[in-house]
Amino acid sequence: MGTIEATALQQNRPSIYCRYIDDIFVRVRNLDELQALKKRLADASGLNFTYEESRDGSLPFLDVLVTARNAGFTTTVYKETSQGLCLNGDSECPQRYFRSTINAYVRRALSYCTSWESTHKELERLTQVFINNGYKNSDVQEAINTAINKEHTDKQQPQEDNQKIKIFYKIHMSTQHRIEEKSIRNIIHRNVKPTNPNQAIDLVIYYKTKKIHNSS
Template sequence: MEMRLIRESWKQETNDLWSVDQEIRLLTPYVPNSFCLSSATDFIDILKSQESFNHIASMDVTSLFTHVPIQETIDIIIQKVYHSQRAPLDIPENTLRQLLLACTKEVPFYSHRGDLFQQIDGVAMGPPLGVLFASFYMGAVEERVFERTKRPKMYTRYIDDYFLSFDAPQDLAHLFQKFTENSVLNFTTESSTDGKLPFLDVLVDINDTKIKTSIFTKANNNGTVMNARGECSSNYKKSVVAAFAKRAVTHCSTWQDTHYELERIGQLLTNNGFPMPL
């Protein structure tokens, strides 16, 4: 069984070497993010601009963070920062390279048993630097693939989850092969079933002439949310109700689906101690 490394970033030596927040702030503008989504709302906005799809599918990276190649990703960051059309940072190139190495491959950490380890490749899921490295590597892989491969009709990515639309089903296998050949990552794919496909928390339905969206809830969702009787600020409890209601309105494309979702979350919140009417 493969294990994923998760560690607390606030206790790590990386914060003493160089502020991680400062590092992310300086390097984020150089991340290749032409196809990145920042939220499910972004995804829905893009769907609204599409007329129809013949075939839709999703693609996912297996354990992205632990498979990000550190040395290659640092080379990508250096290339984007110092050898691209953007203005370079005022930090010497070799200094930035050494700082990135110090914050990744050269950082020791303790296991829960007290054993001292050093991570030689891949990034941990806890420190924010892991997201930055994953974003740089994924963006570079996309650039390599689409230099020689036609981009799907719709192509978007949220970190390691892709939503794709094709004119023919065999196009998915071709794209899967190209991503595998141009990276060290392992990918999985899922095609739509009866014209429906979940992506993030959105269920996309292409059966009608117009694309429909609604809320997607996993089968193993047991309906547990913040309990209204718990010791927590009332502002947090109100935000739970507001977030559920807002998501129903923004994610559902028909009034029928919106009404169904509002009824569902009303019962869910009641089961978790919230008074009715809300």
């Protein structure tokens, strides 16, 4: 695509032209300009290009909904790519998997939404999604509050003060892994403190499955 673009965009390049693999986001003045761009790309590559026009000034690009304003754009999470399916809260897996699932959705909301109003609506929607999938409301709210506080802290403090001190701990996967993981976290929380008050301990627990011996 880079070679194709070098040829097709030598002249009359759109004011905004963004591409991720085979998805392209462009801003054009009218449909004629879009059709001309489509033809140049097709002639330069021999490929068939399709397009989707914005509706009421909004257009989804990947999993982001982009809306044109008088000055620039606003963005939020595109709901059609988030149908409410995620790791079930009753699944038998390490506790950190549940936290990672919540954190991933929350980080996406904070990253994609350009206004607090849209962020608040998306976080409310996510809370209901997680509750529907068996998560505790208290766990979801704790993750949301932690993410918001961290984002605020990151903007207020120098970068060097935000670096976490990682501690890695390996355990064997077993039916008691949740109890052992909780115990380790409690021990670290009670007994290990960074010398720099602006830093935090990041305990990374990873699992090793027991070897199955061949009896033959």
